[in-house]
Amino acid sequence: VESLAVSLEASRDRFLISTDSDRLDIDAIHAYLTRSYWAGGISRDLVARSIAGSLCFGLYADNAQIGFARVITDRATFAYLADVYVLEAYRGFGLAKWLISVVVAHPDLQGLRRFMLATRDAHGLYEQYGFRTVESPRWLMEIVRVNPYSGA
Numbered sequence: 001v002e003s004l005a006v007s008l009e010a011s012r013d014r015f016l017i018s019t020d021s022d023r024l025d026i027d028a029i030h031a032y033l034t035r036s037y038w039a040g041g042i043s044r045d046l047v048a049r050s051i052a053g054s055l056c057f058g059l060y061a062d063n064a065q066i067g068f069a070r071v072i073t074d075r076a077t078f079a080y081l082a083d084v085y086v087l088e089a090y091r092g093f094g095l096a097k098w099l100i101s102v103v104v105a106h107p108d109l110q111g112l113r114r115f116m117l118a119t120r121d122a123h124g125l126y127e128q129y130g131f132r133t134v135e136s137p138r139w140l141m142e143i144v145r146v147n148p149y150s151g152a
């Protein structure tokens with residue numbers, strides 16, 4: 001499948017979105033995620049491992065990493081969107097909306113049976129790209145670790 005090897009890019013003024021994993025600044029991504037509400041305390045090694053096993057979308061301003069989105073997927077039937085952020089200084093300019101629009105348009109993420117995500121308060125962002133709250137939560141199960149990286 002050719003699209004597995006080809007990285008996808010989109011640009012707007014000084015901003016770039018790319019799926020090229022060689023461009024990713026793991027230190028910058030780790031610096032944000034380790035202070036996020038969902039992955040607080042995560043180690044750099046674990047961030048690097050998660051990236052290695054995912055379809056990643058980097059967001060750059062003049063080639064500096066200012067945002068990120070990670071899709072865990074078989075590229076055929078299922079995907080899970082995670083670790084979405086835009087750095088504080090760049091918020092409110094529509095960059096997250098652009099990022100999510102590029103994610104959901106990716107050729108390897110078309111016709112999926114289910115595309116999932118979890119969010120505390122950004123439902124209104126994802127609703128603009130077709131995501132809906134789970135209609136039948138009874139059908140879904142999970143194993144969740146609370147504060148998984150607290151170091152205890």
Ligand SMILES: CC(C)(COP(=O)(O)OP(=O)(O)OC[C@H]1O[C@@H](n2cnc3c(N)ncnc32)[C@H](O)[C@@H]1OP(=O)(O)O)[C@@H](O)C(=O)NCCC(=O)NCCS
Nearest residue numbers: 084085086091092093094095096097119121122123124125
């Ligand atoms: C959420 C986040 C990625 C938005 O980035 P952004 O570039 O400022 O967002 P945009 O400018 O593209 O606009 C976001 C849109 O979603 C809407 N929205 C809904 N919930 C939101 C939320 N919790 N935070 C920000 N925007 C939200 C906004 O109203 C806006 O829509 P509108 O322009 O139609 O009014 C950014 O605030 C962030 O990194 N937050 C911290 C990390 C986080 O919560 N990530 C999501 C985890 S699921």
